[in-house]
Amino acid sequence: MIEIIPAILEDHFRNVERKIRKVESLVEWIQLDVVDGHFVHHKTWNSPHDLPKLRTKAKIEADLMIVNPELYVDDWIEGGANRIMVHVEVVHDWEEIIRECRHAHVEIGASFNPETAIDVILPLLGKIDSVLLLGVAPGFGHQPFQPEVLEKVKLLHAKAPTLPIEVDGGINPDTIGSIAKAGATRFAAGSYIFRDDDPSDEIALLKKLAEEAVAS
Numbered sequence: 001m002i003e004i005i006p007a008i009l010e011d012h013f014r015n016v017e018r019k020i021r022k023v024e025s026l027v028e029w030i031q032l033d034v035v036d037g038h039f040v041h042h043k044t045w046n047s048p049h050d051l052p053k054l055r056t057k058a059k060i061e062a063d064l065m066i067v068n069p070e071l072y073v074d075d076w077i078e079g080g081a082n083r084i085m086v087h088v089e090v091v092h093d094w095e096e097i098i099r100e101c102r103h104a105h106v107e108i109g110a111s112f113n114p115e116t117a118i119d120v121i122l123p124l125l126g127k128i129d130s131v132l133l134l135g136v137a138p139g140f141g142h143q144p145f146q147p148e149v150l151e152k153v154k155l156l157h158a159k160a161p162t163l164p165i166e167v168d169g170g171i172n173p174d175t176i177g178s179i180a181k182a183g184a185t186r187f188a189a190g191s192y193i194f195r196d197d198d199p200s201d202e203i204a205l206l207k208k209l210a211e212e213a214v215a216s
Contacts, residue, residue: 002180002210004203005061007168007190009033011043013050019194024058026203029083031168031188036066039090040138048072048079061085063111063168063188065138073097083107085132088120098127109166113138114146118156125160130186135179136169142191145170150182157183176206177213 006023008030010016020030037043051060059082066072069086070093076084077100084101088110091097101108109130110121114137121131133152136143149167156165166186167179176187189206193199 001185002207002214003027003029003186004193004206004210005029005031005166005186005188006193006199006203007031007033007063007188008194009035009190010045013045013047013053016045016050017054020054020056020058022197023193023199023203024056026200028059029061030056030058031061031063032081033190034062034064034066035138038067039065039087048075048081051076051079051081054080059083061188063132065111066090068092070096073100077101077104077106081106083109083129085109085111085130087111087113087138088124089113089116094124094127111168114149118152118159121156122159125163130164130166131156131160132166132168132186132188133184134169135167135171135175143170145172145175145179150178153179153182153184171206173205173209176210180210180213181216 008016008019034046035044061083062076062081063085067090107129110128111132113134135145135149165184167184168188171187171189172192193202
């Protein structure tokens with residue numbers, strides 16, 4: 001099933017909440033991009049204790065672009081995140097993270113940067129719920145999709161055909177079709193979706209184009 005997931009990358013919680021209100025009635029999941037200033041040289045809103053203030057029916061996916069995620073996963077679980085993505089480049093103890101998420105009935109996924117080889121993901125197959133491939137460099141919006149990521153989507157889909165594959169970054173009407181054909185079913189988009197005050201048309205178009213690409 002094709003899912004369009006609005007991705008929110010903001011410095012202040014008030015802007016996170018403002019964007020959530022724009023899309024919460026249009027989608028099931030919303031992604032919050034969390035950057036700590038160490039994983040990349042940029043910092044965003046990064047306070048899981050703010051999450052209960054949202055009071056939204058949408059499910060929250062927290063993409064933690066942070067170092068030492070083992071120290072903070074529990075905070076995001078307590079805050080109310082429904083799915084947590086952590087980057088393979090910085091995880092030291094997958095078993096601990098998986099155990100915490102399973103105990104809390106929270107989905108756990110692995111994210112990785114465009115230059116990271118998929119070999120690092122393979123030992124996690126069967127242990128995690130999904131994989132997120134960044135189609136751009138982490139931590140910044142308004143970047144073009146890196147086409148070499150398509151091959152990684154294809155390879156991963158071939159090795160794990162039933163594993164949900166999400167692609168985040170550079171998602172727009174020109175790119176989503178080829179990414180869907182490669183095997184992705186979840187698409188996190190920020191810049192394209194939030195370019196208008198009413199993003200309903202953008203979300204509907206992305207979903208339509210992805211579904212048509214898969215069916216063709």
